Amino acid sequence: MSLRNAVMAALLDGESSGYDLAKVFDASVANFWICTPQQLYRELDRMEADGLISARTVEQERRPTKRLFALTPEGREELTRFTAARHKPTAIRDELLVAVLAADSGDVEAVKASIRERKQWAEAKVERYERLRAKLLDGLPEEEFLATAERVGPYLTLLRGLSFERDNARWCARSLTVLERRGARLDAAK
Amino acid sequence: MSLRNAVMAALLDGESSGYDLAKVFDASVANFWICTPQQLYRELDRMEADGLISARTVEQERRPTKRLFALTPEGREELTRFTAARHKPTAIRDELLVAVLAADSGDVEAVKASIRERKQWAEAKVERYERLRAKLLDGLPEEEFLATAERVGPYLTLLRGLSFERDNARWCARSLTVLERRGARLDAAK
DNA sequence: CTCACATACTCAACTTGTTGACTAGGTGGA
DNA sequence: TCCACCTAGTCAACAAGTTGAGTATGTGAG
Numbered sequence: 001m002s003l004r005n006a007v008m009a010a011l012l013d014g015e016s017s018g019y020d021l022a023k024v025f026d027a028s029v030a031n032f033w034i035c036t037p038q039q040l041y042r043e044l045d046r047m048e049a050d051g052l053i054s055a056r057t058v059e060q061e062r063r064p065t066k067r068l069f070a071l072t073p074e075g076r077e078e079l080t081r082f083t084a085a086r087h088k089p090t091a092i093r094d095e096l097l098v099a100v101l102a103a104d105s106g107d108v109e110a111v112k113a114s115i116r117e118r119k120q121w122a123e124a125k126v127e128r129y130e131r132l133r134a135k136l137l138d139g140l141p142e143e144e145f146l147a148t149a150e151r152v153g154p155y156l157t158l159l160r161g162l163s164f165e166r167d168n169a170r171w172c173a174r175s176l177t178v179l180e181r182r183g184a185r186l187d188a189a190k
Numbered sequence: 191m192s193l194r195n196a197v198m199a200a201l202l203d204g205e206s207s208g209y210d211l212a213k214v215f216d217a218s219v220a221n222f223w224i225c226t227p228q229q230l231y232r233e234l235d236r237m238e239a240d241g242l243i244s245a246r247t248v249e250q251e252r253r254p255t256k257r258l259f260a261l262t263p264e265g266r267e268e269l270t271r272f273t274a275a276r277h278k279p280t281a282i283r284d285e286l287l288v289a290v291l292a293a294d295s296g297d298v299e300a301v302k303a304s305i306r307e308r309k310q311w312a313e314a315k316v317e318r319y320e321r322l323r324a325k326l327l328d329g330l331p332e333e334e335f336l337a338t339a340e341r342v343g344p345y346l347t348l349l350r351g352l353s354f355e356r357d358n359a360r361w362c363a364r365s366l367t368v369l370e371r372r373g374a375r376l377d378a379a380k
Numbered sequence: 381c382t383c384a385c386a387t388a389c390t391c392a393a394c395t396t397g398t399t400g401a402c403t404a405g406g407t408g409g410a
Numbered sequence: 411t412c413c414a415c416c417t418a419g420t421c422a423a424c425a426a427g428t429t430g431a432g433t434a435t436g437t438g439a440g
Contacts, residue, residue: 002283002285002288005285005288005289005292006288006291008292009288009291009292012292012294012295029291030281031281031282031287032281032282032283032284032287032288033281033282033283033287033288034280034281034283076295079292079295079296080295080296080297082288082289082292082296083289083292083293083296083297083298083300083301084296084297084300084301085289085300086304086307087284087285087286087288087289087304087308088285089284089286089308089311089312090224090282090283090284090285091220091221091222091223091224091351092221092222092223092280092282092350092351092354093192093222093223093224093280093283094222094277094279094280095192095195095277095278095280096277096279097221097222097223097347097350098192098195098196098199098222098223098272099195099272099273099275099277100343100346100347101196101199101219101343101344101346101347102195102198102199102202102269102272102273102343103273103342103343103346104202104340104341104342104343105202105266105269105270105341106269106270106272106273106274107270107273107274108273110273110274110275111273111274114276114277117276118277118279121279122279125279146368146371146372147371147372147375150294151294151295152293152294152368152369152372153290153291153292153293153294154291156290156291156293156361156364156365156368157287157290157291159361159364159365160282160287160290160361161281161282163357163360163361164282164354164357167353167354167357170353171346171349171350171353174346174349175346175349178336178342178346179342181336181337182336182337182342185337
């Protein structure tokens with residue numbers, strides 16, 4: 001049920017098409033939630049059926065017709081109810097960690113390569129999030145932004161995504177060092 | 191398909207019953223993967239059908255009969271193949287973050303309460319992981335352990351879980367400060 | 381003596397998330 | 411002119427995760 005709420009949270013900024021939502025998700029909500037366009041469209045249909053959002057069809061010139069979705073009062077209520085609910089903690093659920101767990105009796109070189117790849121990916125994400133952060137702050141010092149902005153939710157969740165990826169990159173670096181040192185030791189023992 | 195591989199990684203330490211695996215999962219793999227017993231038993235059945243693990247029934251006195259599962263050579267191969275594969279990055283996927291994203295137009299007090307609760311939970315996890323870490327190290331300095339231990343996978347994944355929860359707690363603290371300061375400002379404006 | 385908790389599972393229904401393919405027109409560059 | 415990419419979706423099949431309930435016995439605390 002969380003995708004629903006993530007979509008509604010995204011619609012707080014105003015009406016949007018499914019296609020645009022997919023991009024917004026990719027660009028901002030993706031810090032902590034990801035979904036495919038297919039999932040999004042399916043969910044949007046259901047949400048409309050449940051009266052949480054309303055859709056209007058907009059014909060465009062030179063572009064396919066699109067449907068714009070907006071939060072209904074019921075949707076807004078539902079979202080508020082959701083914010084008031086208790087939320088279960090989650091785990092990381094990362095395949096790479098499963099691979100590292102099994103690395104000792106698996107293909108260590110391949111695991112190291114995966115970690116290196118992930119490290120680069122995480123660092124790229126960090127840079128992207130930093131740019132997004134600068135854009136959100138719009139030149140203001142953080143404290144001033146936080147005191148005056150209409151919404152701080154997007155900023156706070158961005159911070160979480162940012163520190164998550166920083167942490168990922170750090171852990172990757174540390175794990176690589178450990179695995180490389182062991183590799184050297186094992187080679188020396190041969 | 192990752193649950194399969196997480197189970198196989200857990201079976202690297204030797205034969206185990208479904209019930210025990212559930213506990214092992216809860217205690218160590220849970221740093222980065224969680225699953226319910228039902229999911230586990232279902233997966234074990236499938237894995238046995240696929241020849242990745244073998245089961246033997248053990249009758250016990252004063253206790254229900256149990257089935258012990260062990261990795262087969264095919265399972266070991268499959269696990270090695272998995273470690274050699276590429277792994278997609280994941281996002282956090284945390285309901286609490288969805289709630290924070292929507293907090294500005296939701297029930298801010300309730301969200302703050304949720305963050306406080308989560309902070310405590312994360313801190314408790316950190317303590318638990320620290321204890322687990324001390325147990326794994328068994329009195330050795332980290333570098334010595336890493337150089338001599340048979341497996342470092344469990345230690346490295348534990349580190350990831352540990353820093354994830356530390357990060358969670360830090361973020362919770364920061365978010366609370368921000369939301370409380372805003373609350374004060376908005377009250378003053380009334 | 382009862383009640384909670386531990387062991388050791390099983391079944392079923394349901395919701396979410398993933399994967400791959402498909403439609404159909406418009407835009408921009410070599 | 412062709413090819414790639416952008417807009418704006420849709421459909422179907424399947425895999426994975428969640429929820430709730432049920433079975434049956436044994437142990438230890440109050």
